[in-house]
Amino acid sequence: xxxxxxxxxxxxxxxxxxxxxxxxxxxxxxxxxxxxxxxxxxxxxxxxxxxxxxxxxxxxxxxxxxxxxxxxxxxxxxxxxxxxxxxxxxxxxxx
Numbered sequence: 001x002x003x004x005x006x007x008x009x010x011x012x013x014x015x016x017x018x019x020x021x022x023x024x025x026x027x028x029x030x031x032x033x034x035x036x037x038x039x040x041x042x043x044x045x046x047x048x049x050x051x052x053x054x055x056x057x058x059x060x061x062x063x064x065x066x067x068x069x070x071x072x073x074x075x076x077x078x079x080x081x082x083x084x085x086x087x088x089x090x091x092x093x094x095x
Contacts (some may be wrong), residue, residue, distance in 0.1 A: 007021050012042055039052055047081075048080055049079070049080050053076055054076075056073055
């Protein structure tokens with residue numbers, strides 16, 4: 001599902017016009033991005049949490065040459081699913 005399909009789905013579920021849903025979803029995404037960039041953890045109960053994590057420097061290989069390279073330390077966004085989300089996915093996979 002892409003962003004447009006998500007907007008359509010939420011509009012169908014809620015009965016709220018797509019234009020309004022689009023504005024809200026864009027606002028939520030921007031708010032999460034801003035908070036994570038500022039080093040804050042964003043927790044949405046029953047869904048999950050978004051946070052900024054440090055990825056350590058590590059050795060890698062150049063895909064073109066196969067030579068060893070050092071991949072520098074970086075800050076990366078991370079998502080951890082909440083328990084209710086995990087449980088629901090687990091239950092939906094059982095047939």
